[in-house]
Amino acid sequence: MTAFTTRPEILGTFGVVTSTHWIASAVGMSILEKGGNAFDAAVATGFVLQIVEPHLCGPGGDMPAILYSKKKDKVEVICAQGSAPAGATIEHYTSEGLSLIPGDGLLATVIPGAFDGWMLMLRDYGTLTVRDVLEPAIHYAENGHPALPRVSATIEGLADFYRKEWPTSYETWLPGGSAPRPWSNFKNPVLAETWKRIVAEAESKSGREAQVEAARDAYYRGFVAEAIDRYVSKTEVMDASGKRHKGVLNAEDMANWSATVEEPLTYDYHGWNVAKIGPWGQGPVFLQTLSLLKGFDVAGMDPAGADFVHTVTEAMKLAFADREVYYGDPNFSAVPVETLLSDAYAEKRRRLITPEASLALRPGKLAGFESQYDLTMQMLEAPEAKSGPVYEPTMSHLTEKRGDTVHIDVIDREGNMVSVTPSGGWLQSSPIIPGLGFCLNSRAQMFWLKHGLPSSLAPGKRPRTTLTPTLALHEGRPTLAFGTPGGDQQEQWQLSFFLRYVHHGLNLQEAIDKPLFHSTHFPSSFYPRTREPGGLTAEANFSVDVLDALRRKGHQLTVAPEWTVGRLTAARRDADGLLRAAATPRLMQAYAIGR
Template identity: 75%
Template sequence: MSAFTTRPEVLGRFGVVTSTHWIASAVGMKILEQGGNAFDAAVATGLVLQVLEPHLNGPGGDLPAIIYSKAKGKVEVICAQGPAPAGATIDHYKAEGLDVIPGDGLLATVIPGAWDGWMLMLRDYGRLSLRDVLEPAIFYAEKGHPVLPRVAATIAGLGDFFRDEWPSSHDTWLPGGVAPDPWANVTNPALAATWRRILAEAEAKQGREAQIDAARDAFYRGFVAEEIANFLAKAEVMDASGARHRAVLTADDLAGYAAHVEDPLTYDYHGWTVAKCGPWTQGPVLLQALSLLKGVDMGAMDPNGADFIHHVVEAKKLAYADREVYYGDPEFTNVPLDVLLSDGYADARRQLIGTSASMELRPGSVPGFDDQAEKTMAMLGAFSRTDEAVYEPTMAHLSEKKGDTVHVDVIDSDGNMVSVTPSGGWLQSSPTIPGLGFCLNSRAQMFWLEQGLPTSLEPGKRPRTTLTPSLAMKDGVPQLVFGTPGGDQQDQWQLVFFLRYVHHKMNLQEAIDAPLFHSSHFPSSFYPRSRQPGMIMAEKSFGADVLNDLRARGHLVTEADPWTVGRLTAAGRDPDGLLRAAATPRLMQAYAVGR
């Protein structure tokens, strides 16, 4: 299918890098040119994004990655989602007067996992040195970069709050009391100094792996952990609850943390096998949606038509309803994925997709889980607000902000592949740690303060993150990596992209550039955990006839301006070694590069 695109699909044989910022993509390509592989390039790209998009990710954040290593010959998941601290109990949070965890501040913090995840990827899969991949990030933190208008607007909108409540953040982002203008040169000297000290301590060791391990120790058991612990021991700060709270994270929590590797979850769909992270993410919802749509002739539908949108939205409603009832950290809860991804279960659930929009939240029935489902639904009825849906990380009570995360896809000439979605530690998530130049994450807001649920707060449990990179194999051969920022929308936009790519023979750029939509029917993962039953947000570029057709089917349609929904990137490798890459034109900052 031929369609209009804003830019060409990038083609080459040496390597491709695509990310949510053009400078980061260029840095990744530089690493490939230096002799690095896809893993080296992904690490360098990801670290630079912490400088370029600090409102969307940072060193105190987290990440999941799906990777394919040619040397190992297998697809794996790197889990760098930090768990809840030892002191993060429901009783403690209830004693603080909370019924729901705030979306910012110190009580929302879990153990930061991003740094250890990047170092694990570099040590076990890369081949360049720590200095090679860290120097670009140090350069931009020290010398500066043209700050994106959205970063400038976020800082300006939070200026008064930072001054009054989070003075360390005010000092970092409004030096001299003035927010940066769009495109002004912005530096973060404290972060650069932190990285330089980590590098110096690492290079005091002999050997590549020893240096990388020393960098991990410096963060989790060395001076970085000490600075974090010293700040948290005294800090009591304002958060979205309207009150001041102290953290529960300690140096002992940091000292005991390590990222790890695990197997992906997979599902077969029309000759493709899609790999996702496990149910500690929302990733399985994409697989469940595919299982529902496998019994529908999606290829016969106009990919920009009302039939296509209706069936995708109704399938997503069912999959996301199951997310609410069944997903959680599988080390703490039994997640019945064998049932949820079975043909029989999908066949029965598919019958619920009718000709009109559903307004109900309808999880499926799994034998042995009836009590859990009933309790979850009762809790959602008490907490899910329907006045305003917030599907991105918060601070919306203080300042408008759009976007929440970054994404990177890399493929090298050997066929190594990385899809990684770093997030957390946004400049607006918690106060900047003095002397370090970064803040901690707010991922704990995804836990519930009710006992007995898959996502109930417990020490050592991973929050059910919305971060959800993707890798797809054709006839068993890895060929495609893709992903997007966007909170709860991530697997929604990825599903639309993948269906268009598979069924309608669009190239990567065509599938990304086509109009996008998503649903806010189900509860958000972010504070204040709201939902809007039946609501679809769709770009006006679908056309009035399509949008009115959806309304006639009962959907509540909010029209978004063209080129405002979704931030997808993707990279592919054909069987003959031809590499492909694409990036969204939306927000005018994501770029794919390659040769």
């Protein structure tokens, strides 16, 4: 008997699109109907999400994508995570009186990577033109879209700050001096003109690929980069440190950077091969946790029971602890990924999981990395290390003012498949760049201002992003794409979904609808980098008995209101060509579409 779900699992054979906003999903589907493939649809969807969810992503942000191309017959990663500018040195930031990089303002900015990533995807994997994929975003920026209540509340909460400190943002987000009313028709005409100019410069060239290259040049070596350089070089702005600072990003940084394609990291688990981004993000945490859980009878656990929550949480704590010591841009420091994913290491670490909740941060100490381990632990255990509430922006009951992320999964009838998690450049991150209609990102806050760590700030280095889409093969066949917004919680919510889907016979929607939980035990990747030893947040969707059992196991439990945690979406292609898709009902925004 099929379990009750909040929505049906969408079924079809032509194509499926699922994203964190219904308008964006509809745009993606329209691109498939127009004759575009999954990659064209993902690009158009991504640009529309910048318009309709501006508190969660923007044109100055970043994104990683994992995709399967039927033509290439391989899974690849697009890294559109911009790196630190040439002037982003620890010495410069500490000379500004900082011990942590602020969570907003111009010093928090790295090179904006999303646009180049989308253009790379369009050029090398797509079939349509720059105009085709940008026209929907231009429409919603120019003609308006219904302002989400959370967008309205976020802008209203920042109105005084914008007026006093970020006047360009005040002009954009409070036209006429007031925040948009919930569900009112909201426009960003300046951004529409930016995209129109990009299209015009693209169409000054002949041929699809030449037009894509012209669009990239306009953004990274043309009028967009010039406007950014002009503003950042002359402007001091207030940030979360309580002081005003200039940024260090300039036109030369942008001109010398481009998105790249690389191999994914993979791990085999119960007939599935899971593909994630590398250790410049937190993707390997998912794989490490699977390696630990291989030694437990997850299939025998109640997927909404205390044993399941406890075991998964304790395994995640161990994997995230290793993230703090070992993960970073592998172009700058050695990352012992093979050891971290090895059976021998998992067996040793698995013994640390007991019936009692752990309260200590317990990374493994690997040979050859002792000094790195010691330095990390000294920093995280120092008196000035911050403990306290860890606020995740996806969680509607905690805050309206934190930026976050969006997510997209698309599969077309040919079997092309893409999972992408765009983020950054949200309206809270930094002031609007005059003449462009968008702001820059705040991804540099993931760096530490101490030498000797894989995630120490350095010019040209990628910050250790939390963005982490997933693509999984079943018995060697590309099958499943999924992901969620949520900062450090992305990996955790995805893991719950995947385990329930693999082990408990649930369809996509049933697995998404199950109650969610996450640990706040380890340091947050976001300013001010707090942690809650033993912290566990669980939705009130869990039974009272389960919540009480978790407390008895020693978890420092926070019970979130029902249907407030996570924004998962997922899409699947069966061996016979049947397509499936689903989206969370949480926050009442995400939707899956297909036929």
